[in-house]
Amino acid sequence: xxxxxxxxxxxxxxxxxxxxxxxxxxxxxxxxxxxxxxxxxxxxxxxxxxxxxxxxxxxxxxxxxxxxxxxxxxxxxxxxxxxxxxxxxxxxxxxxxxxxxxxxxxxx
Amino acid sequence: xxxxxxxxxxxxxxxxxxxxxxxxxxxxxxxxxxxxxxxxxxxxxxxxxxxxxxxxxxxxxxxxxxxxxxxxxxxxxxxxxxxxxxxxxxxxxxxxxxxxxxxxxxxxxxxxxxxxxxx
Numbered sequence: 001x002x003x004x005x006x007x008x009x010x011x012x013x014x015x016x017x018x019x020x021x022x023x024x025x026x027x028x029x030x031x032x033x034x035x036x037x038x039x040x041x042x043x044x045x046x047x048x049x050x051x052x053x054x055x056x057x058x059x060x061x062x063x064x065x066x067x068x069x070x071x072x073x074x075x076x077x078x079x080x081x082x083x084x085x086x087x088x089x090x091x092x093x094x095x096x097x098x099x100x101x102x103x104x105x106x107x108x
Numbered sequence: 109x110x111x112x113x114x115x116x117x118x119x120x121x122x123x124x125x126x127x128x129x130x131x132x133x134x135x136x137x138x139x140x141x142x143x144x145x146x147x148x149x150x151x152x153x154x155x156x157x158x159x160x161x162x163x164x165x166x167x168x169x170x171x172x173x174x175x176x177x178x179x180x181x182x183x184x185x186x187x188x189x190x191x192x193x194x195x196x197x198x199x200x201x202x203x204x205x206x207x208x209x210x211x212x213x214x215x216x217x218x219x220x221x222x223x224x225x226x227x
Contacts (some may be wrong), residue, residue, distance in 0.1 A: 037155075043155065096157070
């Protein structure tokens with residue numbers, strides 16, 4: 001079955017750049033989306049269609065795509081960015097949604 | 109203002125059927141570009157997509173849970189209902205409903221409702 005693979009954890013110091021990857025065979029054909037989830041809260045969309053940023057999301061959040069891997073980049077990480085991040089996409093037919101296993105971003 | 113709110117039991121017994129309702133406002137369930145989905149998250153674990161329903165009543169389900177899930181909607185009441193049969197303790201999770209822009213993203217989420225499966 002189709003899966004999206006993320007690293008379980010990423011750690012960075014404040015002000016550094018965090019990069020979180022997501023790999024999946026259908027990603028060359030389907031857009032990826034990224035969600036931020038803080039403890040006890042619902043997920044919030046931070047990137048859509050691989051690299052677009054919704055209104056209200058800080059410019060330090062960006063996304064990119066290359067082949068079967070998409071990357072969420074957070075430039076100048078702040079303490080408030082500590083959260084779990086999930087990528088999401090669809091299968092090649094677009095019928096089913098799926099999520100990656102999530103990456104815990106720790107700000108040291 | 110778009111909002112979604114989940115409601116349903118907080119505790120169900122093993123083998124029982126879970127029924128959850130998502131009440132939406134700020135958009136119509138008849139909007140062709142949008143659907144409503146259910147997503148769950150066991151404590152400390154990842155998000156798991158369960159099902160979509162769209163304006164034309166087309167539905168899709170997670171292949172691993174398809175035999176246990178039914179999604180339906182009442183457009184006049186702005187409600188989407190998910191039923192899950194034969195509940196098990198491993199189904200303990202926070203269940204979210206979310207607005208789904210067709211073939212793209214979940215742009216608005218409910219607050220989630222924690223359902224515990226225990227005898």
